[in-house]
């Protein structure tokens with residue numbers, strides 16, 4: 188089911204915990220308080236219990252809770268069916284509508300039963316599961332550290348393969364701006380867990396603002412342009428430590444890095460055509476220059492996935508290391524780089540980047556403008572819906 192993959196943050200908007208049961212006095216007047224049926228008090232308690240859920244019960248359960256709440260408080264679904272692009276509201280509507288003419292009392296009882304079946308989630312809500320994303324140094328989606336002359340920005344959504352959501356775009360920009368001013372010599376981007384990054388978080392397309400899909404596409408284009416500009420303008424050597432597979436924008440940006448070290452488990456994949464999208468991250472300019480126009484076409488248009496060895500042969504990756512010794516070897520090397528005289532390093536980077544900067548900004552602007560149109564296309568919408576509903580996977 189499509190909504191089973193929407194994030195908890197979005198799903199909270201359908202969660203009954205955000206609704207006030209007291210705003211439905213008519214429900215209270217017509218309660219049949221039999222021993223067999225959940226009382227209004229039981230129902231209110233259940234609604235409050237849901238507010239305490241910290242562990243995500245999954246979107247199917249959240250949809251059921253939403254539907255039962257609406258049925259218990261308002262009766263059968265009385266809303267017009269949302270449009271096909273309004274993924275979230277359509278899933279909510281489907282769930283509520285599926286309850287048909289179930290009586291309010293039965294819906295209330297089912298709601299209470301469902302919440303009580305979730306009690307293990309309530310009890311374990313304070314536990315942090317090993318391996319899950321943790322907050323660090325004020326960032327929600329990154330771990331940023333600075334030592335030995337190196338600022339390390341680590342993507343930290345391992346359970347989502349480090350997919351870049353809107354918050355992460357903003358946090359990366361923030362971390363890069365801070366790193367450009369701190370006393371480190373080089374800045375490193377890497378990923379936590381088995382992936383470097385699975386690219387743009389495809390749920391970024393589902394949170395539709397009041398202005399509709401056009402406004403969403405425009406906002407995303409503005410965000411993307413600002414994000415890529417930060418990489419174009421970054422004043423210190425920027426190194427990617429590619430600890431695993433990389434997809435989409437996490438690959439294209441590599442063309443703007445100063446060195447790319449990859450473990451032999453890493454792969455490089457830009458499935459833009461499959462997603463109804465087009466190249467970004469200045470790759471329409473950097474990739475043909477780095478690897479020849481034909482090799483760039485295979486990647487950017489035909490979606491050919493490269494191994495680390497192939498990416499190295501084509502100049503996208505600087506050097507490949509065995510996975511078993513990757514971290515040790517790379518960090519030893521980076522620590523040596525970070526001992527170089529800071530001013531010489533910075534000035535050399537500026538000399539190299541200077542003559543390309545204006546061109547890169549122009550390419551970025553054009554790519555974002557083209558993408559804004561692609562995001563409104565049926566091809567793109569269908570691909571995103573397919574991913575979210577798991578009918579297909581890349």
Ligand SMILES: CCCC/C=C/CC(=O)SCCNC(=O)CCNC(=O)[C@H](O)C(C)(C)COP(=O)(O)OP(=O)(O)OC[C@H]1O[C@@H](n2cnc3c(N)ncnc32)[C@H](O)[C@@H]1OP(=O)(O)O
Pocket residue numbers: 192346347348350351385386387388389390391407408410411434435436437458459462464467574580581
């Ligand atoms: C606003 C600026 C926009 C800039 C545009 C940039 C363009 C791009 O970056 S295009 C590339 C977009 N990325 C993808 O298309 C990758 C989609 N993901 C996948 O194909 C697969 O998840 C995977 C091959 C990366 C990994 O497959 P695997 O079977 O090993 O793991 P999964 O069970 O699929 O993933 C675990 C978990 O992570 C979620 N997830 C992974 N990648 C993304 C993603 N890109 N967006 C959203 N969510 C992602 C996945 O749904 C799973 O979540 P659940 O455990 O909750 O099911």
